[in-house]
Amino acid sequence: MIKDHIEWIFFDLGETLIDESAPISDSIRQFTEQAELLGYKYRSEQVQAALQEAYRHYAEHPMWSVMEAWIPSEEHRAKIKKGMTYHKHMERPFPSSLALLQTLSRRYRIGIIANQGPGTPTRLEAYGFSPYISVCCASAEAGMAKPDPQFFLMALDQAQCRPEHAVMIGDRLDNDVIPAKRLGMSAIWVRQGDARFQPLPARSEAPDAICDSIEQIAALFT
Template sequence: MHSNSGADRIDLVLLDVGGPIYDDATYRDALLRAATELAAEDGRTVDEAEFQRVYDERRQAQSGSLRTAIAGRFLTPEDRQRLSDRAERYWEYPPSALYTDVLPTLRQLAGRYKIAIVANQRAVVVDALRRDGVADHIDIWAVSEVVGAEKPDPRIFQYALREAGVEPKNAVHVGNRLDTDVRGAHRVGLRTVWVVRGEAPPEPTPEQLAEPDVVVYSLAELPAALDRLQGE
């Protein structure tokens, strides 16, 4: 773990869903199923190894749309929305997708910080979070389908800050993508904790590791990371 930040007090922790809380493989599998079905409708096939190569390439780059890349490789660029819509039919988190470090970590954070969900997700994700006991620890909800803005749009971060009544300097965003999470949060003045799993790069570069304020490899490291950001 490393840190490049100051020691302002933290009152609010903003938490992404896919990656920090649930395994991103769920969305990867939904996207593969959708691409395979749409390709078959046009008499084509999707090679899973090639799909994984494109998926990992986009993860490593941490920029550009995964759905655009998959549509361009296996369908047509114009099929991006069709692909997105079809994938959403299958994008649901089963209980097994919940990382085992999530609930113990949230129990540690409860009472010390306000906690917000800030995620590019459909509203139904709240049902999964309730089912799995995560929602019991959440104070503010900023789900893109409800807010009407997706990360890295500043409005979704600002919505959570307003709901919590917290200034950006007293908040930290925790996510696993550089483009939507780390860079988006930094533009609003938030500090960031980068969780390197899920759609994070398979092999983070030194330059990528230098972008967030703190880097962790599991959510179990988050309480200590927050202490470090506050100089404790």
């Protein structure tokens, strides 16, 4: 079982502990509005379906992949991007996130490995997460990002933890599960958000456990 050899639990943030559905829906709205100003007419439902398809193909940045497929003009793509703003203040922790961290931190050390913009420590403090987190590696501050294995190794080094004694929990197979497994970590895939449409990888890189929501995670460690 996963819990038998684990000392550290590392979490992703977006669509794992943090609900990004509101700002993502807002970004889709912004895209359709900006595109229409340039003569491209798309419905939000079309964009949502295209994003899910982009995730199925392991697109690194699904929104930009959709934009490149639908907007042939590089100049127009640049204008659309310039007119879009990701509203991070719309993000909210999933209702059970704080309780999960409280529960797990009684027995395990908790870390964060996340692709995030500047200010992650401040946001974690605002969410009430900070008292339960011993290591926080966020891409903006670290100068590297997932799935770069060096990013994971940085977190493991800060934790003074061997890969086989750590588990990575995240919503993306490409950014969270696969790179962790390649390093010898355990991995749990949380099928939340559009990344739930990603196809499972080869068995050697497959998650050790799959959860449909973070509410199911605590049971894996009890």
